[in-house]
């Protein structure tokens with residue numbers, strides 16, 4: 001459900017990016033990128049080669065912490081494992097966040113060596129989110145170089161737990177910690193400049209578990225079988241009708257269970273991801289999953305030849321839930337992004353997606369997620385790639401958007 005933030009009287013008057021860029025310090029920051037682009041590329045490679053599997057982001061976090069400290073920020077790692085670097089503004093009571101997630105979807109042991117050929121880089125995680133992390137560092141360095149003091153305090157964040165079962169725990173912790181002061185969040189995720197995510201897609205991840213006594217395939221034949229029950233329930237579930245509008249999707253992503261081909265299993269489990277533009281459809285689909293699993297268990301019990309050998313138990317648990325929300329069309333943040341787009345002669349389309357921006361958006365805090373420039377593809381696959389050509393435009397766009405909501409301190413004339 002869209003959550004609208006009340007218009008805040010404290011939002012500084014939006015200076016168009018064209019005028020923002022007239023400020024000599026902003027100009028100096030914008031001009032930092034081009035001569036330093038190979039430094040930015042090098043940091044991206046270095047960070048991508050430090051593995052950051054789900055729930056194991058600490059090594060990469062430590063490297064980002066050092067780099068943000070070198071950019072002159074006061075940096076800490078919070079209890080969740082997020083790196084938080086602060087650039088104090090004139091008004092310390094108000095904050096804006098620039099964030100990129102640290103984690104990848106790749107398990108420990110994945111070869112994350114980056115293969116470089118000119119601007120082209122190949123490695124798992126190079127784009128998602130090596131690009132975003134490199135951009136956070138680049139923006140911090142550019143502001144340091146320009147000695148720019150923002151109006152509102154800027155937090156440069158590298159957060160944990162964006163992917164999968166991380167369930168946005170890093171961004172949840174950031175918003176929890178700074179909620180009273182937080183006025184806007186700009187999330188940098190992946191490459192490109194073609195989109196702006198202003199609508200948070202609500203999603204749930206569920207796990208169905210069916211258990212039974214288990215036995216021998218020959219001597220216990222006829223005993224209720226948890227895998228049979230899971231299959232019966234799954235077939236019912238995938239026949240569930242979902243509307244095209246509001247767009248609603250489901251995916252059976254993982255099936256596990258069983259001990260050997262000649263054993264009646266004692267356990268079977270299923271992981272399902274459901275998403276919808278509508279909270280109501282999400283609720284409906286979640287209860288459909290429960291009903292289908294219950295019915296699958298019932299069908300299996302009904303057809304079991306020997307019920308005296310035990311019965312099946314089942315449960316469906318919530319592994320994760322991402323709340324929905326929407327940035328108002330007349331928000332200061334969207335105006336800042338549009339002005340930045342105009343400055344770099346870029347056009348971007350509004351998108352709905354599930355990102356770190358879900359958390360602030362669900363609470364009525366202005367937030368967007370954008371790519372950090374260049375181009376890339378194959379996210380979440382071993383063939384992931386990134387091409388840094390033209391990434392300056394993405395960095396300038398991100399910088400002007402950030403400064404559009406943080407504001408820039410007025411310089412006293414001397």
Ligand SMILES: [Zn+2]
Nearest residue numbers: 128129189190
């Ligand atoms: Zn990502």
